[in-house]
Amino acid sequence: MTTVSSTQMSRTSQPRRSSRARRNFLWGLFFTSPAIIGLLLFVAYPVLASLYYSFTSYSFFGDFKWIGLVNYVDLISDDNWWMSLGNTVYILIFSVPLGIILALALALLLNIKTRIQAIYRTIFYIPSIMPIVAASVVWSYVMNPQYGILNNMLRAVGVDGPGWLSSIYWSKPAFILISLWGVGNLMIILLAGLQDVPRDLHDAAQVDGANVWERFFHVTLPFLSPHLLFALVTGLIAGFQYFTPVYVLTNGNGDPAGSALIAPLYLYQNAFRYFKVGYASAIAWVLFIIIVICTALVFRFVGKRVYYGGA
Known part of the structure; x- marks a missing residue:
């Protein structure tokens, strides 16, 4: 065998x-x-x-030719580009931290055990799944200076509300406020992170005499730091792409007086209003480079402080 x-x-x-x-x-x-x-x-x-x-003079109607770095050089001397970039950064600086703080506050509230907890979670999450265009139209009525509910509430406490979208001083704060409308997605992420915080660490800290704020800053926040880093990075990326509410509420013009002209809207105007596709492509790639640099800086200076012990 x-x-x-x-x-x-x-x-x-x-x-x-x-x-x-x-x-x-x-x-x-x-x-x-x-x-x-x-x-x-x-x-x-x-x-x-x-x-x-981005290296050509291409438009939708006609031939294009290679012009090298001309589009990028023209951006340096384009006042409208710098104004749009400044408006974008202005909205970004305030909307991202405020959005994270509001989402965290809502997550902390919804983490409290109540009998109708699921109803509250649904109510706070619904705005984030509404169509952005429909929500923008609703905000146009809310911020109407004559009959808008926001100014009516201010008048009830003796304050004359501003023109909001028709004011060069209040247009950017108005869009910052509108950007906070959709924090429901981030709220759900932070709520999931809160439920992963070990309860025994809270109990041990309480036995050692730590009060509520000390337990929050020394126990809860370290375990939430990966989620907060995610919120910061995605908020930066979304902030540089903020477009739809500004387009809808300013009819694509960035008015009044260019105070709401942001970089994505300026890109859109060059591509689909002035048909300068090559110039618009250069704007897109400059924005991409800015996002990459900002993201790298966040990981460089903030990422190393993140605690992954709860992962």
């Missing part, structure tokens, strides 16, 4: 495994091909095309 060594068996089974792996790989490519094709056509190609167009 002959016996087959383990080496011979492994040699015969290895081609079978390799052919099976190859077949599984091909079937995997087949089933994922719609997603891969869609990614290449609607993501990879537009990104690479915009990079190429």
